[in-house]
Amino acid sequence: MxxxxxxxxxxxxxxxxxxxxxxxxxxxxxxxxxxxxxxxxxxxxxxxxxxxxxxxxxxxxxxxxxxxxxxxxxxxxxxxxxxxxxxxxxxxxxxxxxxxxxxxxxxxxxxxxxxxxxxxxxxxxxxxxxxxxxxxxxxxxxxxxxxxxxxxxxxxxxxxxxxxxxxxxxxxxxxxYDPVTRVMLESGGLFRFNARYAQGEISVPVPQTPARAMTMAEKILAKKIVGGAAGDIYHVKPGDVCLVSVDGGYSHEFTTAQVHYFLEQEYGADYTVQNPNKFGVFEDHLLYAGEVARMAPFIDQIQTLRDLQVDFQKHTGVRDYSAKDGVSPGICHQVAREEFVDPGDFIQATDSHTCMGGGGNALTYGVGATEYAGLIQSGFTFVKVPESIRFDLHGELHPGCTAKDVILHILDTYAKREDTLDR
Known part of the structure; x- marks a missing residue:
């Protein structure tokens, strides 16, 4: 506390x-x-x-x-x-x-x-x-x-x-903060919140939003509400706080060791995870560290991260995307989209590029090691339904202008002055 x-x-x-x-x-x-x-x-x-x-x-x-x-x-x-x-x-x-x-x-x-x-x-x-x-x-x-x-x-x-x-x-x-975040913070953090929820000390009400048209992200979350009766149909709106099931996710050798460490500390050496076939570990971030001279002082620590990721994968049975003979299966947020992130999924992973999964009509974004450890063990997490922002473009684009140029302009103009922060 x-x-x-x-x-x-x-x-x-x-x-x-x-x-x-x-x-x-x-x-x-x-x-x-x-x-x-x-x-x-x-x-x-x-x-x-x-x-x-x-x-x-x-x-x-x-x-x-x-x-x-x-x-x-x-x-x-x-x-x-x-x-x-x-x-x-x-x-x-x-x-x-x-x-x-x-x-x-x-x-x-x-x-x-x-x-x-x-x-x-x-x-x-x-x-x-x-x-x-x-x-x-x-x-x-x-x-x-x-x-x-x-x-x-x-x-x-x-x-x-x-x-x-x-x-x-x-x-x-x-x-x-929303009521769930408030209870979590006053409880001392996510692990304590999850423990109190599992023990029945606290509950998270299901959303009471009346029927409404929803965005793709809202539809995904509405289908994954935890705590309601079987067959119940829910609607959500921006700002609603919900407990939702997580379909899958992934971590990499920079983060997996800490996830493993936290789970052992919190739940013991015999901890289990939910739905391992939809979660994976990737060896991609530090693959070539041994070939970089300035990494030499840290190579033992890097190897420890690799070894603990192997231990985590063997312990949990999640998908294994380890390098073979020095060759990685690929970059985590790309391979995951190709192999196990499906349309309509809600995906959480420990990489800040996780949001790329949105290109396949999945709701995906990055989280920290504590949150990932909590959701892979419990199978659920809480979310605040996000707001959507629409940008209307007027006039004609320059012939050499691409979609990337447009989004970079939006970021430089609106995100930079915090118009998009928390939205």
């Missing part, structure tokens, strides 16, 4: 900062970050201009690929933010810098956690003692990974109040 959450005398739950613990501001002035890490200065939100905080902190900045060669979160946290480099290419955060700084809150600017779906990014903070993340906005998958780990998130006003010594009711930080 998050240590910032306390019982109040009236029986409620409040969030307050811990005396002696610190707040780290990730400023654009990298030397100021170094001073905070060295204990030379402590800042308050009221003295910091949000425009001076780092925006678009990438998950690769938080945990570069070489840090992800470790599969235990406590080892990953040793080199948190190892990818944040100064103009000379030198690390701002040394080994154990975040872990040994006595910080419990970390603060940044807009779009925290852009980039890949790697859950190692929020793990490096959590296992370094961070329990409250403050930012102007969060990348959707990164935010969900934080929620799955039971991490609290908030805005600048929340931090100002906490630093002033105020106790904030927990529901002020959780009421912005």
């Amino acid at each position: 998050n240590s910032l959450i306390h019982e109040s005398p009236d029986g409620g739950r409040v969030v307050r900062l811990t005396p002696g613990k610190r707040v780290l501001f990730l400023t654009k002035d990298l030397e100021l970050i170094r001073k905070q890490l060295r204990g030379e200065v402590d800042l308050k939100m009221e003295d910091v201009n949000p425009a001076d905080l780092l925006d678009d902190i990438n998950t690769d900045t938080m945990t570069p690929a070489w840090v992800c060669f470790r599969h235990k979160p406590e080892d990953i946290a040793l080199d948190a933010y190892a990818g944040l480099l100064d103009a000379k290419g030198e690390r701002v955060f040394g080994t154990r810098a975040l872990m040994d700084g006595g910080f419990e809150v970390i603060v940044s600017g807009q779009r925290k956690g852009t980039g890949s779906s790697r859950e190692t990014a929020p793990q490096c903070e959590k296992w370094s003692g961070i329990e409250l993340i403050i930012a102007s906005s969060f990348a959707p998958i990164h935010r969900r990974n934080n929620l799955n780990l039971g991490q609290l998130m908030g805005g600048y006003d929340v931090l100002k109040r906490l630093q002033a010594g105020e106790e904030i009711p927990l529901d002020e930080l959780t009421s912005k």
Whole structure:
């Protein structure tokens, strides 16, 4: 359970900062970050201009690929933010810098956690003692990974109040979420939520949306509602929160070891998974690491990831797309589309390119290791039915303009200014 959450005398739950613990501001002035890490200065939100905080902190900045060669979160946290480099290419955060700084809150600017779906990014903070993340906005998958780990998130006003010594009711930080996410966060994360659901302590109501026209994604989710009576027909609308069955998914050698580790930690060495024929493991991300000189220091860790993926595959019986004689069957998100992702499927995988499956009329997107471990063991996950956005194109395209040019323009114009965030 998050240590910032306390019982109040009236029986409620409040969030307050811990005396002696610190707040780290990730400023654009990298030397100021170094001073905070060295204990030379402590800042308050009221003295910091949000425009001076780092925006678009990438998950690769938080945990570069070489840090992800470790599969235990406590080892990953040793080199948190190892990818944040100064103009000379030198690390701002040394080994154990975040872990040994006595910080419990970390603060940044807009779009925290852009980039890949790697859950190692929020793990490096959590296992370094961070329990409250403050930012102007969060990348959707990164935010969900934080929620799955039971991490609290908030805005600048929340931090100002906490630093002033105020106790904030927990529901002020959780009421912005849907009821299921709120219970999950207040339970301490996804694994605890799943355990409480399995024990009958909590329930997730089926959607009550009246009959309506639905998009393809909505139809897929509506057919996979968990918790209703056999034969019931459901309709969903954007914003509905549902517990749904997952048809399949996949992981790769960068993530499988951690999935295996989490499942053993949570359910024991004899854990089982659902529907293994629709799940798979791929050896594609690190296939040629042995041929890259700068990977030489990490080759033993990489081999451990490969070996643990083999152990996971043998233990679970999921599809095996391991390399044979140095040749991979292919890139995970492409091969999966060709071989076992079917139209109408709901697919979750630990690769940020999973959404490519949408080209075959399947609903597919990437998730972190915790969420993947939970759904492959239980067979279900919870989703918030997404909003759909339609772009109307007017006029004529230049003869050399392709569909890719159009979507890149949309991203550069609308996504960049966050019009599409969380939609």
